[in-house]
Amino acid sequence: MKTLREMLVEAQQNQVAIGHFNISDLAGLKAVFESARALDVPVIVGLSEGERAFMGAREAAAAVRVLRQDYDYPIFLNADHTHSLASAEDAARAGFDSIVFDRSELPFAQNIAETRRAVETLKAINPSILIEGEIGEIGTGSEIHEEAPQGLTLTTTEEAKEFASATGIDILAPAVGNTHGLSRSMVRGEAQKRLNIDRIGEIGKATGLFMTLHGASGTNDDDLRRAIRAGITEIHINTEVRLAWRRGLEDAFAKERDQVVPYKLLPAAVDAMKQVVSARLLLFNRK
Numbered sequence: 001m002k003t004l005r006e007m008l009v010e011a012q013q014n015q016v017a018i019g020h021f022n023i024s025d026l027a028g029l030k031a032v033f034e035s036a037r038a039l040d041v042p043v044i045v046g047l048s049e050g051e052r053a054f055m056g057a058r059e060a061a062a063a064v065r066v067l068r069q070d071y072d073y074p075i076f077l078n079a080d081h082t083h084s085l086a087s088a089e090d091a092a093r094a095g096f097d098s099i100v101f102d103r104s105e106l107p108f109a110q111n112i113a114e115t116r117r118a119v120e121t122l123k124a125i126n127p128s129i130l131i132e133g134e135i136g137e138i139g140t141g142s143e144i145h146e147e148a149p150q151g152l153t154l155t156t157t158e159e160a161k162e163f164a165s166a167t168g169i170d171i172l173a174p175a176v177g178n179t180h181g182l183s184r185s186m187v188r189g190e191a192q193k194r195l196n197i198d199r200i201g202e203i204g205k206a207t208g209l210f211m212t213l214h215g216a217s218g219t220n221d222d223d224l225r226r227a228i229r230a231g232i233t234e235i236h237i238n239t240e241v242r243l244a245w246r247r248g249l250e251d252a253f254a255k256e257r258d259q260v261v262p263y264k265l266l267p268a269a270v271d272a273m274k275q276v277v278s279a280r281l282l283l284f285n286r287k
């Protein structure tokens, strides 16, 4: 079985990106795994601190490990947006393949110092774990926002270079026009996020790191294709899947008013999530 690092190298060489989808429960995991398996592409399952608090870090790790082993399948587990070293250590011990150590809200120098310390501590627990660091602003909350955030600071090439060499991270999450969540106009299909492709290419050249695009829900498809060609190797989709989950459940509840059997209602949510995940995986893995 190849490691996540090997899969990212392969993605880079093939100019494709590995899809990363957040889950809160086993229905989400089922949707992500079945979608990836139908297309025979590697996939990353992510859990933020909130998602881990609900599902359990060790429980999620066990569920993903079973799929990986039983199906001999390249499915990986990422501890998404982790804001404290203690919770990052928990995830490393639980067997996560990568950790997004996100102290991007701190001043630059402090973000560097804390991220460097996290890299040292987490690699001492598991030397092959990949650590992702974040600089710049990509907004908070993979949810529906009244309006798209305005005036977020993009990552500069200079600070990306300094951050990469000073921290020893494996993966960089730059801010290049991406934002977490969807605005109401994006949900209505009237607006899309647009990316700064030149900046992605420059940051990739300057750092030599793998790059993850966070907050990709609602992004223009062609921008995503160009971002992958410019060096993005991993793309996070969360809000689109959450929206599909809710709509799928609402449809099922509306159709079957007296149904109380969870496994008869939940497939509608799984199917709705699978449509989103499959479409995104097709886009990310098309050469």
Ligand SMILES: [Zn+2]
Pocket: 081, 180, 214, 215, 236
């Ligand atoms: Zn994110």
